[in-house]
């Protein structure tokens with residue numbers, strides 16, 4: 163009987179998405195069933211190519227990679243090239259990808275895996291929630307089949323793409339609203355948590371010391387990420403957001419959470435994409451998410467390094 167957590171990772175690489183893939187694939191606590199891609203940090207074409215690039219370097223050849231939605235449900239597409247660069251994964255030099263793309267659409271693959279499951283699959287979206295929302299609309303029966311959603315997105319403090327909104331939610335707030343109102347148990351790993359998961363120079367040197375192709379790629383990714391986060395948002399070390407959503411699945415005790423009501427703003431001019439987190443329990447609406455607040459920094463980088471050490 164496997165005690166591994168079965169997950170589907172939905173990504174928009176993205177430097178931190180790449181680190182989430184590396185963590186999920188080698189963590190002993192995770193059974194990575196599929197990687198699905200979505201438009202987000204860059205276009206779908208680029209996020210999908212980047213996923214294949216990372217998996218090629220990492221030797222991840224036994225996990226299906228399926229491309230999903232190429233635009234948000236309603237709003238115009240927005241990208242984060244100011245942080246992730248023109249390719250969406252600037253920094254490392256990549257070989258031509260050899261890992262193939264699964265011919266199925268990501269939404270169809272998500273539905274297929276969930277419908278044939280025993281209800282034991284956790285979805286881990288680390289980009290806009292377009293694929294997840296589309297799957298819920300295309301096949302509502304999956305709602306009862308999703309064990310949990312651990313997502314990177316939102317914030318109860320400041321946003322990062324507007325003062326109110328975090329990128330993954332802002333890039334498709336209508337999709338986020340569908341997901342947060344679905345009734346599926348959610349862990350919201352937002353900026354309040356992920357801004358604690360910074361790749362300090364000491365952490366980067368621990369990764370560099372592994373001296374493998376994956377560690378070399380990771381260092382190049384983190385160095386570029388550090389440069390844009392310093393330039394754009396004044397960070398001394400870059401917040402590595404997306405692996406935090408995987409880390410909660412691996413070890414929920416790695417972060418403190420609070421079960422609260424979260425509503426997604428989709429109408430307001432200045433706060434579109436805001437995750438309105440009712441931390442004080444005043445809302446008449448039922449709590450729908452575990453909102454992450456405090457990270458065990460040492461344990462987080464410990465599981466990350468343990469996973470990176472598994473790549474040869």
Ligand code: RIB
Nearest residue numbers: 176178288289329330403
């Ligand atoms: O706001 C941070 C999130 O937006 C991360 O998932 C990053 O990869 C981008 O998608």
Ligand code: CA
Nearest residue numbers: 176179288289
């Ligand atoms: Ca991402």
